[in-house]
Amino acid sequence: MKKRTDFLVIGSGIAGLTFALKASKFGKVTIVTKACLDDTNTRYAQGGIAAVFREPDNFEKHIKDTLIAGDGCCDEGVVRMVVSEAPERIKDLIKLGVPFDKKEDGTYDLAKEGGHSEHRILHHKDKTGEAIQKTLMLRVRKDPNIEIFEQHFAIELLTQHHLGEVVKKNYPGIKCYGAYVADLVNKKVIAFLSKVTIVATGGIGNVYLTTTNPEIATGDGIAMVYRAKGTVENMEFVQFHPTSLYDPGTRPSFLITEALRGYGAVLKNMAGEDFMKRYDSRGSLAPRDIVTRAIDNEMKIWGDDHVWLDCTHLSPEGLKDHFPNVFEHCIARGIDITKDKIPVVPVQHYSCGGIKVDINGQSSIDRLYALGEVSSTGLHGANRLASNSLIEAVVFAHRAALHSGNRLGDLTFEEEIPNWDYKGTTHLEEMVLITQSIKEVQMIMSNYVGIVRSDLRLERAMVRMEILYQETESLYKRSLISKKICELRNIINVGYIIIKHARNRKESIGLHYSIDYPKKARTEPLPPVSPVDLDH
Numbered sequence: 053m054k055k056r057t058d059f060l061v062i063g064s065g066i067a068g069l070t071f072a073l074k075a076s077k078f079g080k081v082t083i084v085t086k087a088c089l090d091d092t093n094t095r096y097a098q099g100g101i102a103a104v105f106r107e108p109d110n111f112e113k114h115i116k117d118t119l120i121a122g123d124g125c126c127d128e129g130v131v132r133m134v135v136s137e138a139p140e141r142i143k144d145l146i147k148l149g150v151p152f153d154k155k156e157d158g159t160y161d162l163a164k165e166g167g168h169s170e171h172r173i174l175h176h177k178d179k180t181g182e183a184i185q186k187t188l189m190l191r192v193r194k195d196p197n198i199e200i201f202e203q204h205f206a207i208e209l210l211t212q213h214h215l216g217e218v219v220k221k222n223y224p225g226i227k228c229y230g231a232y233v234a235d236l237v238n239k240k241v242i243a244f245l246s247k248v249t250i251v252a253t254g255g256i257g258n259v260y261l262t263t264t265n266p267e268i269a270t271g272d273g274i275a276m277v278y279r280a281k282g283t284v285e286n287m288e289f290v291q292f293h294p295t296s297l298y299d300p301g302t303r304p305s306f307l308i309t310e311a312l313r314g315y316g317a318v319l320k321n322m323a324g325e326d327f328m329k330r331y332d333s334r335g336s337l338a339p340r341d342i343v344t345r346a347i348d349n350e351m352k353i354w355g356d357d358h359v360w361l362d363c364t365h366l367s368p369e370g371l372k373d374h375f376p377n378v379f380e381h382c383i384a385r386g387i388d389i390t391k392d393k394i395p396v397v398p399v400q401h402y403s404c405g406g407i408k409v410d411i412n413g414q415s416s417i418d419r420l421y422a423l424g425e426v427s428s429t430g431l432h433g434a435n436r437l438a439s440n441s442l443i444e445a446v447v448f449a450h451r452a453a454l455h456s457g458n459r460l461g462d463l464t465f466e467e468e469i470p471n472w473d474y475k476g477t478t479h480l481e482e483m484v485l486i487t488q489s490i491k492e493v494q495m496i497m498s499n500y501v502g503i504v505r506s507d508l509r510l511e512r513a514m515v516r517m518e519i520l521y522q523e524t525e526s527l528y529k530r531s532l533i534s535k536k537i538c539e540l541r542n543i544i545n546v547g548y549i550i551i552k553h554a555r556n557r558k559e560s561i562g563l564h565y566s567i568d569y570p571k572k573a574r575t576e577p578l579p580p581v582s583p584v585d586l587d588h
């Protein structure tokens with residue numbers, strides 16, 4: 053079965069929906085999403101969206117903060133472009149109806165997060181992602197040029213490979229003609245032919261045991277593009293959020309927004325010490341990679357399962373008003389954040405690397421764009437500055453819509469693409485094999501490819517991942533398509549790429565920290581030598 057559309061958008065978070073709304077002025081847009089329209093990473097974003105809004109802030113300060121966080125690995129041209137276009141894109145969101153919080157005097161209430169030298173984060177309480185997602189969904193559902201397919205899982209990108217040609221990695225002539233998409237309800241695979249395809253599938257969180265990402269975040273877009281021989285880069289830069297609620301067994305981990313530290317909350321170890329001062333002069337508001345490693349180190353020194361985030365010195369009314377989501381979630385678990393310290397641990401949160409794209413969001417594969425967390429634009433470098441991800445998504449979605457929209461007239465459908473071949477596949481009875489393999493991948497990645505790495509750990513991870521890869525590929529070839537087997541295949545692909553890129557990087561920089569390579573001097577002195585360092 054085949055369907056045709058001008059723009060095939062895979063994913064329905066801020067990047068995919070913003071693109072869809074802008075591209076619908078040029079042609080017919082089809083959005084496919086493997087779950088429901090609002091099952092996205094975007095919905096979970098608490099903190100907000102960064103942009104320069106008023107003095108004393110200015111573009112140079114936001115650029116400098118982004119470059120410092122990125123630890124020398126950002127593309128400065130991209131950083132300048134994103135920072136300077138950000139205010140216009142925020143105005144677009146406001147026009148669409150996103151209710152960013154205002155102060156009593158009518159001006160926008162700008163928050164501050166780690167690594168930012170100024171208050172520049174627009175937010176809606178501590179539910180910014182949800183507010184943006186709702187607003188965009190409302191608009192998309194009303195747009196007559198946009199069609200939405202929920203419970204439709206994109207499993208493979210269509211390229212010359214499907215016309216019988218041999219396609220080599222990074223070959224400049226690869227073109228994308230759409231995707232094979234599994235209709236999960238009716239259990240059939242549709243060949244969606246498109247003139248332009250957009251991968252906006254979000255994060256990779258479920259490659260790890262603990263993550264703030266929802267269960268849909270299985271790195272599908274990155275795995276698909278990698279299998280289609282597109283360029284994927286910087287996957288070693290996995291961002292761990294320093295403060296998720298310590299609540300063993302709960303998936304996803306509940307995020308305790310960094311904006312809370314921007315509001316005055318302080319990290320403390322079990323002895324009650326404000327330990328961050330020993331690691332960085334910015335204390336609890338240092339960039340995320342520094343705070344995460346410091347927490348990891350403190351937990352190892354003392355053998356503790358978590359550290360504390362203390363906001364008991366802050367105004368109870370202010371806390372409840374600014375952070376209702378955190379307040380309510382914690383109170384339901386017996387923690388009153390106005391009176392009790394919050395137990396927190398670092399967990400996987402964001403992928404800074406991804407599908408390499410140019411300034412218009414175009415990947416190395418012609419007619420294929422990648423937007424949002426799935427992409428690697430050059431903005432984040434080795435470590436993303438807090439709240440720079442939502443703004444990256446809207447800036448690149450705008451550019452990609454204009455760029456692809458203007459070339460639509462030159463593109464045609466590739467009608468020779470065959471229908472999906474079901475031959476030799478049967479229903480998979482052994483679901484337990486899949487669920488067990490998913491757990492194994494997550495254990496391997498969390499134990500050996502987490503916050504602190506070494507050559508030996510990475511080698512061990514690779515050996516184990518290769519076994520899982522072989523087993524899963526053979527299962528995949530024999531099975532009828534199911535969501536779980538596709539997700540397992542994708543997390544194995546993504547895990548493999550992370551390990552490979554981490555092994556190639558023979559230094560400690562930004563989010564990639566290996567005990568085998570000394571950390572280069574950065575803007576701040578190195579943390580003190582710990583009394584007990586279990587990593588040696």
Ligand code: SIN
Binds near residue numbers: 307308310311438441
């Ligand atoms: C947070 O609210 O701490 C998360 C914001 C982000 O990841 O940029």
